[in-house]
Amino acid sequence: MTVEVTVLTVEPAPTAVVTAATSWAEFPKIWGPMLDKVWSFLRGDAPEGLYKHGHNIMLYLDDVPNVEVGVQVSGSFEPVGDVVASSLPGGLVATATHGGPIGRIGDTHDAVREWAHANGHRLAGPHWEIYGDPDPATGDFAVAVFWSLLPR
Numbered sequence: 001m002t003v004e005v006t007v008l009t010v011e012p013a014p015t016a017v018v019t020a021a022t023s024w025a026e027f028p029k030i031w032g033p034m035l036d037k038v039w040s041f042l043r044g045d046a047p048e049g050l051y052k053h054g055h056n057i058m059l060y061l062d063d064v065p066n067v068e069v070g071v072q073v074s075g076s077f078e079p080v081g082d083v084v085a086s087s088l089p090g091g092l093v094a095t096a097t098h099g100g101p102i103g104r105i106g107d108t109h110d111a112v113r114e115w116a117h118a119n120g121h122r123l124a125g126p127h128w129e130i131y132g133d134p135d136p137a138t139g140d141f142a143v144a145v146f147w148s149l150l151p152r
Contacts, residue, residue, distance in 0.1 A: 003096045003111035007121070007149065012090035015057055016042060016050070017070030018082045024065060031058065034069040034082075041083040042071060050074055059088060059128040072130070089126050089148055098129075098143040105129065108145045116147065124148035 018034040035056060042051045054072025061067065068086055076085040094116050098108035109127065116123055125148065132142040 003098075003108055003115070005094050005096045005112055005115040007092065007094055010088075010090055010093055010146070013088040014073050014075050015054075015059070015068065015070045015086045015088060016046070016073045016077070016083055017057075017059070017068040017086045019066070019068050019084065019086075021064055021066050027065065027067065031067075031069050035071075037082050038070040041080055042073075045080045046073075047077050050077055055133075056131040057088060057128060058131075059086070059126065061126050063125075088128055088130075088146075091124075092149040092151065093146045094121060094123075094149055095144060095146045098141075098145055100140055102141060102143070105143060105145070108143070109147075112145055112147050116149065120152070122150040124150045 016038050018037050020030060020034065022030060050073045051071065052074050056071055057069070059068040070083075070086070072088075079085070094112050096108055096112050098105045113123060127145070127147040130144040130146070132144070134141050
Protein backbone atom coordinates (compact mmCIF):
# COMPACT_ATOMS: atom_id res chain seq x y z
CA MET A 1 0.00 0.00 0.00
CA THR A 2 1.39 3.39 -1.00
CA VAL A 3 0.38 6.29 1.25
CA GLU A 4 1.36 9.88 0.53
CA VAL A 5 2.20 11.63 3.79
CA THR A 6 2.30 15.41 4.09
CA VAL A 7 3.53 17.62 6.93
CA LEU A 8 1.53 20.75 7.61
CA THR A 9 0.39 23.06 10.37
CA VAL A 10 -3.28 22.92 11.32
CA GLU A 11 -5.43 25.17 13.47
CA PRO A 12 -7.42 23.72 16.38
CA ALA A 13 -10.94 22.84 15.22
CA PRO A 14 -13.97 22.90 17.56
CA THR A 15 -15.85 19.66 18.09
CA ALA A 16 -18.86 18.28 19.94
CA VAL A 17 -17.84 14.95 21.47
CA VAL A 18 -18.47 12.17 23.93
CA THR A 19 -15.33 11.08 25.78
CA ALA A 20 -14.27 7.68 27.09
CA ALA A 21 -11.32 5.84 28.57
CA THR A 22 -11.56 2.41 26.99
CA SER A 23 -9.48 -0.40 25.55
CA TRP A 24 -8.64 -1.05 21.93
CA ALA A 25 -10.71 -4.25 22.15
CA GLU A 26 -13.78 -2.39 23.47
CA PHE A 27 -13.53 0.72 21.30
CA PRO A 28 -15.17 -0.82 18.19
CA LYS A 29 -18.23 -1.62 20.35
CA ILE A 30 -18.64 1.84 21.89
CA TRP A 31 -17.80 4.39 19.21
CA GLY A 32 -21.18 4.02 17.44
CA PRO A 33 -23.30 4.78 20.53
CA MET A 34 -20.93 7.65 21.40
CA LEU A 35 -21.41 9.19 17.95
CA ASP A 36 -25.19 8.63 18.14
CA LYS A 37 -25.31 10.75 21.34
CA VAL A 38 -23.53 13.61 19.59
CA TRP A 39 -25.85 13.50 16.57
CA SER A 40 -28.88 13.34 18.85
CA PHE A 41 -27.62 16.50 20.59
CA LEU A 42 -26.90 18.27 17.28
CA ARG A 43 -30.38 17.46 15.97
CA GLY A 44 -32.10 18.48 19.19
CA ASP A 45 -30.60 20.55 22.02
CA ALA A 46 -27.67 22.16 20.16
CA PRO A 47 -27.51 25.96 19.96
CA GLU A 48 -28.62 27.42 16.64
CA GLY A 49 -25.80 27.36 14.07
CA LEU A 50 -23.50 25.07 16.05
CA TYR A 51 -23.51 22.42 13.31
CA LYS A 52 -22.64 23.63 9.80
CA HIS A 53 -21.73 20.59 7.69
CA GLY A 54 -18.92 19.29 9.91
CA HIS A 55 -17.64 15.76 9.59
CA ASN A 56 -17.45 12.91 12.08
CA ILE A 57 -14.18 12.72 14.00
CA MET A 58 -12.34 10.32 16.27
CA LEU A 59 -9.56 11.74 18.45
CA TYR A 60 -7.16 9.38 20.23
CA LEU A 61 -5.44 11.35 22.98
CA ASP A 62 -3.06 8.55 23.96
CA ASP A 63 -2.61 4.77 23.82
CA VAL A 64 -4.87 3.95 26.82
CA PRO A 65 -6.91 4.90 24.74
CA ASN A 66 -8.63 8.04 25.99
CA VAL A 67 -10.87 8.90 23.06
CA GLU A 68 -13.22 11.59 21.85
CA VAL A 69 -15.84 10.68 19.26
CA GLY A 70 -17.98 13.36 17.68
CA VAL A 71 -18.51 15.95 15.00
CA GLN A 72 -16.83 19.15 13.83
CA VAL A 73 -18.86 22.19 14.90
CA SER A 74 -18.65 25.98 14.59
CA GLY A 75 -17.68 26.84 18.19
CA SER A 76 -17.93 26.13 21.87
CA PHE A 77 -21.10 25.39 23.87
CA GLU A 78 -22.23 24.35 27.34
CA PRO A 79 -22.19 20.57 27.99
CA VAL A 80 -25.47 18.72 27.56
CA GLY A 81 -25.51 15.26 29.13
CA ASP A 82 -22.48 13.32 27.89
CA VAL A 83 -21.84 15.72 24.99
CA VAL A 84 -19.10 18.27 25.66
CA ALA A 85 -17.24 20.92 23.69
CA SER A 86 -13.68 20.05 22.70
CA SER A 87 -11.35 20.60 19.78
CA LEU A 88 -9.02 18.78 17.48
CA PRO A 89 -5.43 19.75 18.24
CA GLY A 90 -3.60 22.42 16.32
CA GLY A 91 0.06 22.50 15.39
CA LEU A 92 2.46 20.48 13.28
CA VAL A 93 1.03 17.21 11.93
CA ALA A 94 1.79 14.39 9.57
CA THR A 95 -1.30 13.57 7.54
CA ALA A 96 -2.46 11.12 4.89
CA THR A 97 -5.78 10.16 3.35
CA HIS A 98 -7.13 6.67 3.84
CA GLY A 99 -9.20 5.30 0.98
CA GLY A 100 -10.80 1.89 0.79
CA PRO A 101 -12.36 -0.32 3.44
CA ILE A 102 -12.52 1.32 6.86
CA GLY A 103 -11.36 -1.90 8.44
CA ARG A 104 -7.94 -1.20 6.89
CA ILE A 105 -7.53 2.31 8.35
CA GLY A 106 -4.88 0.94 10.69
CA ASP A 107 -2.65 0.48 7.64
CA THR A 108 -2.79 4.23 6.98
CA HIS A 109 -1.98 5.02 10.62
CA ASP A 110 0.95 2.59 10.42
CA ALA A 111 2.18 4.24 7.22
CA VAL A 112 2.09 7.73 8.78
CA ARG A 113 3.98 6.52 11.88
CA GLU A 114 6.57 4.71 9.75
CA TRP A 115 6.99 7.76 7.50
CA ALA A 116 7.47 10.06 10.51
CA HIS A 117 10.13 7.77 11.97
CA ALA A 118 11.94 7.37 8.63
CA ASN A 119 11.96 11.16 8.11
CA GLY A 120 13.23 12.18 11.54
CA HIS A 121 9.93 13.33 13.04
CA ARG A 122 8.81 12.44 16.56
CA LEU A 123 5.14 11.75 17.23
CA ALA A 124 3.53 13.81 19.99
CA GLY A 125 0.84 11.24 20.87
CA PRO A 126 -2.55 12.66 19.87
CA HIS A 127 -3.83 11.41 16.54
CA TRP A 128 -7.21 11.66 14.88
CA GLU A 129 -9.40 10.91 11.93
CA ILE A 130 -11.80 13.16 10.03
CA TYR A 131 -14.32 11.18 8.02
CA GLY A 132 -15.42 12.40 4.62
CA ASP A 133 -18.68 11.48 2.94
CA PRO A 134 -19.16 7.86 1.85
CA ASP A 135 -18.62 6.88 -1.78
CA PRO A 136 -22.11 5.98 -3.08
CA ALA A 137 -20.71 3.13 -5.18
CA THR A 138 -18.61 1.39 -2.52
CA GLY A 139 -19.73 2.82 0.82
CA ASP A 140 -16.04 3.47 1.63
CA PHE A 141 -15.05 6.74 3.30
CA ALA A 142 -12.11 8.96 2.46
CA VAL A 143 -10.65 9.52 5.92
CA ALA A 144 -8.02 12.14 6.71
CA VAL A 145 -5.59 10.68 9.27
CA PHE A 146 -3.53 13.10 11.39
CA TRP A 147 -0.66 12.53 13.85
CA SER A 148 0.64 15.40 15.98
CA LEU A 149 4.38 15.95 15.63
CA LEU A 150 6.83 17.34 18.16
CA PRO A 151 8.89 20.32 16.97
CA ARG A 152 12.31 19.32 15.65
